[in-house]
Amino acid sequence: MNGFRPRGRRSVHTATAIAFTTTALALLAEVALSPSAPPAPPESVLAGRSDPSREPPQGSAQPLPASRPEHIDIPEVGLSAKIVPVGTTADGAIAMPKDADRAGWYNGSPTPGEYGNTLVVGHLDSANGPAAFYRLGALRKGDRISLTRQDGTRVGFTVTRMAVHPKGDFPSRSVYAPTSQPQLTLITCADWDDSQQRYRANLVVTGHL
């Protein structure tokens, strides 16, 4: 490039290439500095494996009477969201809340503190940005989850298990299985597929009293 003088068609080409490169670098920098990538679940659960499960406690405490959950709080990862009741979609999946900033309690599952498997779903993100369960992937075993019920009581669960399951091979039978002791199951999306522009998997977080 010695003796290069910026003039004529060559200089236009050079300027254009520099402009393209600069813009590309700016875009890359924006991506690198962007805080928008959701927190990832532990690596050990990403390949469809799940963390070894702790035995659910065989508590002898009497269950609480039914009262639907209204709020979920997980201070350790900064998650706090209102909960609304949801049903199922035409294809049988748990429906998602219309407002992506809210979590959804499946109204066919027990309320927290009753015996059984309380199912709560949430969007990882909306079309515009982070949603109710955006921070769920940052959870780790042992973290505490607090659910506030309509009657004002709070029920605390400890994360005992995290697993990522592909949508096409989702173990409905085990994830949704009824349990004889109180259990909390939180579900959101995971594993973004660039080419298909969709999430390939679900993150399933299990908690016990």
Added chain:
Amino acid sequence: MQKATPAAIAVLTVIAGGTALAPAALAADETGGNSLHATLSPVPTNKVTGSGTATVHLQGHEATITIKTQGLLADAPHAQHFHIGAKGQCPPASAAKKHNGSLSMNTTDGLPFYGKIGASLTTTGDTSASHAALAVDRFPKGASYTYHRTLTVDEETATSLRSDNAVVVVHGIDYNGNGKYDNNLGPSDLDATLPSEATNPALCGPLKTAPAGAVAGGMGGTQDGDTMALTAAGGLLVAAGGVMYLRRRGIRQN
């Protein structure tokens, strides 16, 4: 930048076009029937500490049922039924009444919540609501048992199951904790020749449709921006390479 901008817009347009091709929702794990789940909890005021689960797969009028219990009165038969046609709920403590001087819940007290018997979940033979309801020699025995049977239910019970209105009730309590069914709560409201303890509801669980498949829990709003920017950046680098090639060819031609 004046030349880069249209190129970037072109790249972004292509990506945006791709985004519009949103994937259809995945089909549920359809087996053609209805899967229902229930958690069996102690009926309040009856001094039961047990628990259990029930799953039902209904195909037409064929119901395949699995019930698991724990913590019931040992060595005693436990009548169990689908109850239908009321609220599809288990009775709260407020439904209990004094029986023989003791606050407790007999089967009649719970009827406004779980309804009448739709099917008798016997181990063998007849499963009808009327004839088999108290066939104590054909119900599971023991504190913890696993019951599994496929039986035919009538139209009313099938409809109740499909509409999340059916309730599993397991009977047989030990209110005074003496290890057997006795008359401390008086005679049964269902059959005066049996003690009330033998037929009072012990565990109860509303059967609700089990969800199927994964959830659609994200729209990509925290991914799209990155994807678009990364792809756009990639496109621009290719464009830059192309322009450099043109420039070099220009040099050679000179």
